[in-house]
């Protein structure tokens with residue numbers, strides 16, 4: 001791209017050295033710099049990208065975007081800006097040509113349900129013959145190939161690049177999870193959403209946001225950033241059963257569609273029944289009511305499906321066809337996903353790692369529990385992250401007959417510190433603290449009897465555990481099946 005054209009995106013700048021005419025690429029990581037590329041130095045939580053500038057020059061960078069003048073060896077221009085983080089958003093969107101304007105862009109925010117709602121939307125869109133790309137916790141899904149990503153919402157450069165790739169592959173739509181970190185850290189700069197969806201707001205991430213109020217206000221950025229251009233066909237979808245929705249409604253002038261179970265809503269579900277491994281409900285819509293049966297389990301998935309339906313209806317998709325697709329939806333990976341085994345117990349893998357999600361996951365399983373059987377619930381939580389939610393998580397888990405307290409990704413924290421914090425919230429004595437997750441999974445199988453239900457929560461789709469800063473292979477399902485074969489055969 002012509003540098004002059006690229007740099008017109010940043011009005012406040014000071015240039016040192018001779019600018020190259022063109023750059024071939026932009027990078028925020030010195031290890032990814034290409035010859036004739038630009039390198040943007042970002043001050044991170046761990047290191048300062050400015051310290052890697054010389055490495056970037058050695059790798060061929062001809063343009064650096066910096067916050068202060070650097071003494072470097074080599075032929076490189078420096079562009080000094082007040083904030084490289086802000087420049088990253090502006091430059092990335094310009095470099096990739098504002099690709100989000102050319103796709104149907106749907107963003108989903110909320111404490112729980114982002115992966116589920118985006119997965120549901122993606123599957124319905126594909127079922128309706130639309131080509132959809134998907135980005136979130138599970139990675140970047142383009143044409144059925146899954147590319148790993150470090151974050152639920154990736155940095156501004158990767159975000160623009162993913163949308164550009166989706167556009168180049170002629171996708172009609174891109175569905176994205178929008179995390180509060182992503183909003184707070186400007187990772188979504190320049191993403192022009194057509195539909196913004198809110199799932200719910202409950203306790204999580206207070207290590208980062210400090211208070212629920214700050215956390216809730218950050219989520220609001222998604223709605224405020226839809227803008228004021230009312231010629232655009234933009235829509236907002238809000239959960240009528242969550243008090244934060246009233247606040248988000250005020251942040252946007254665009255049409256608001258509501259969904260819910262317990263309040264008046266444009267998309268309202270009633271008569272929910274959980275039978276035969278399926279969920280059945282009646283969905284009232286602006287165009288009459290539909291009886292829906294689906295394989296997704298639990299009330300929380302009724303909310304998720306209502307949210308997805310409202311979003312697609314707002315963009316003129318046929319309700320009849322949407323409902324047909326809902327009836328065929330596969331489970332979302334690692335979200336109340338049944339593990340199919342020959343064992344005389346039912347095993348579910350789930351990603352619940354907030355108090356609210358734990359309550360919802362347990363409620364989803366309770367209708368399937370026999371009178372004399374047990375619900376065994378295994379929960380962990382991540383080390384070196386929000387500790388304040390731990391006792392509440394265990395209190396919610398106490399609805400289960402037997403609870404196993406363990407770790408998700410312990411990182412640098414002692415097992416006993418994590419399980420000890422969880423144990424403070426337990427409301428009964430039927431529990432065990434086992435920090436080693438593999439051992440904890442084996443313990444669940446060991447105490448299970450025929451007819452019992454086990455939910456392994458917290459790791460969901462993940463196939464690893466992070467201990468210190470290393471990822472070790474780990475699968476709750478594989479460990480459980482192996483142990484079950486030994487025990488029940």
Ligand SMILES: CC(=O)N[C@H]1[C@@H](OP(=O)(O)OP(=O)(O)OC[C@H]2O[C@@H](n3ccc(=O)[nH]c3=O)[C@H](O)[C@@H]2O)O[C@H](CO)[C@@H](O)[C@@H]1O[C@H](C)C(=O)N[C@@H](C)C(=O)N[C@H](CCC(=O)O)C(=O)O
Pocket residue numbers: 028029030031041042043044045046047048049052150151152153154155179180181182
């Ligand atoms: C706290 C946080 O958000 N950290 C994010 C941040 O990492 P960081 O600040 O530590 O980066 P750093 O290592 O200091 O590097 C600073 C700069 O130097 C550069 N660098 C670094 C090393 C080098 O050799 N060369 C080089 O150029 C880096 O590329 C970077 O530009 O920037 C990284 C790159 O964008 C992110 O992957 C990383 O997310 C980490 C993995 C993370 O765990 N983040 C969590 C808190 C998070 O963001 N979670 C949300 C919510 C998920 C949910 O809802 O549950 C998410 O959206 O994922």
Ligand SMILES: Nc1ncnc2c1ncn2[C@@H]1O[C@H](COP(=O)(O)OP(=O)(O)OP(=O)(O)O)[C@@H](O)[C@H]1O
Pocket residue numbers: 110111112113114115116117137152177179199200300301303304334335336350351352353356357358360361460
């Ligand atoms: N709408 C919902 N309301 C409450 N809980 C939900 C909802 N949808 C899913 N859950 C529960 O939360 C867990 C996480 O769901 P999901 O991955 O869809 O949320 P998320 O917002 O993407 O979470 P994260 O950002 O941590 O990845 C699920 O395994 C389930 O237990």
